Amino acid sequence: MSIADNIKSLKNETAGKKVSLIAVSKTKPVEDIKQAYDAGQRLFGENMVQELLEKHEHLPADIQWHLIGHLQSNKVKYIAPFIGMIQSVDSLKLLQEINKHAAKHKRVIDCLLQIYIADEETKYGLGFDEAIELLRNEEVSELNNIRIRGLMGIATNTDNEKQIKDEYYELKTFFDGIKQSFFRKDAAFDTLSMGMSSDYKVAIEQGSTMVRLGSTIFGQRVIKHWKNN
Numbered sequence: 730m731s732i733a734d735n736i737k738s739l740k741n742e743t744a745g746k747k748v749s750l751i752a753v754s755k756t757k758p759v760e761d762i763k764q765a766y767d768a769g770q771r772l773f774g775e776n777m778v779q780e781l782l783e784k785h786e787h788l789p790a791d792i793q794w795h796l797i798g799h800l801q802s803n804k805v806k807y808i809a810p811f812i813g814m815i816q817s818v819d820s821l822k823l824l825q826e827i828n829k830h831a832a833k834h835k836r837v838i839d840c841l842l843q844i845y846i847a848d849e850e851t852k853y854g855l856g857f858d859e860a861i862e863l864l865r866n867e868e869v870s871e872l873n874n875i876r877i878r879g880l881m882g883i884a885t886n887t888d889n890e891k892q893i894k895d896e897y898y899e900l901k902t903f904f905d906g907i908k909q910s911f912f913r914k915d916a917a918f919d920t921l922s923m924g925m926s927s928d929y930k931v932a933i934e935q936g937s938t939m940v941r942l943g944s945t946i947f948g949q950r951v952i953k954h955w956k957n958n
């Protein structure tokens with residue numbers, strides 16, 4: 730199936746479910762992204778700042794770009810002028826840095842706190858306790874140029890569906906608790922980004938409101954560097 734067909738069938742599959750679809754285009758060339766764009770897709774996710782900057786430059790301005798990979802504080806300034814959402818916030822320091830650069834551009838940048846749920850050592854993110862500690866910090870409420878829209882999590886890369894289901898269930902439960910405790914009066918705290926190509930159906934069953942799909946849309950990623958594709 731073509732990229733356009735994949736987008737259409739995913740749109741049908743998620744129709745009426747209040748789940749938004751991020752097309753994860755990392756390592757894929759600009760031409761592939763254009764095909765998805767022409768099929769109506771507007772939300773795209775990238776995990777590397779440099780790659781994101783170059784693609785942003787070559788593609789239509791009405792694309793909403795989501796950063797889904799680890800972000801170093803010293804790179805925030807490059808994406809602050811245009812980024813739609815930063816899904817990988819994993820420290821107060823990073824949140825402060827995003828706030829600072831968003832203010833320079835008179836913007837409010839939407840952010841998700843990335844929560845560590847996987848049974849793996851390699852994944853970035855805040856533990857449940859660390860996320861609560863961050864939200865309790867009074868400085869957070871003084872950051873007027875960021876808006877915490879919700880949480881993001883990556884499940885363990887495993888064939889064990891029960892484990893994935895349990896991890897997403899825990900994240901959804903945590904999300905509901907955080908909403909109750911810290912965002913009860915804030916309707917903008919509405920996003921639970923969980924689910925990738927291998928596990929998005931389980932994630933949606935468990936209450937995901939945003940799935941991040943790469944290979945399901947664009948095919949397998951074989952080459953690491955997008956310009957040599």
Ligand SMILES: *Cc1c(COP(=O)(O)O)cnc(C)c1O
Pocket residue numbers: 753755776797798883924925926927941942943944945
């Ligand atoms: C690469 C990536 C995805 C998409 O992965 P697929 O398995 O290709 O769907 C989703 N989320 C994050 C954080 C990623 O880095």
